Amino acid sequence: MNGNDILARLGETIDSRKPEAGGDPSASYVAKLFHKGLDSILKKIGEEATEVVLAAKDGDPAKLTYEVADLWFHSMIALSALGLKPADVLNELARREGLSGLEEFAARPKG
């Protein structure tokens, strides 16, 4: 199973549900969310993030996995709404690979 492939495929499916791509809100959850608008998408992200925190506090691995999947999924809808692809996030993570978070933080411009 290649995670990059799954994210790329899901990203394409999400893009295909956009209003300009002919997404049908009566037949698709993603199209329905696009139809409701960006604020509704962002509200779902806030809700799902809270669910992730609660699942982690519960210490239930299966529930945490389920809730993180929901959070990633809704975050991907927000990315699509703003014209971004899963590859944009994967490229950013790849750019950071091997770069210590502490070193990166220390190198940030002070302001």
Ligand SMILES: N=c1c2ncn([C@@H]3O[C@H](COP(=O)(O)OP(=O)(O)OP(=O)(O)O)[C@@H](O)[C@H]3O)c2ncn1[C@@H]1O[C@H](COP(=O)(O)O)[C@@H](O)[C@H]1O
């Ligand atoms: N990965 C997902 C996925 N994860 C979660 N969900 C849906 O996200 C919704 C929100 O979850 P919640 O638990 O918050 O449900 P809810 O509180 O009842 O939802 P609302 O009150 O906010 O409407 C549920 O309806 C889930 O079924 C998903 N719906 C779709 N996908 C993928 O997106 C593809 C396209 O889906 P459609 O656009 O529906 O065809 C699918 O083939 C899947 O690959």
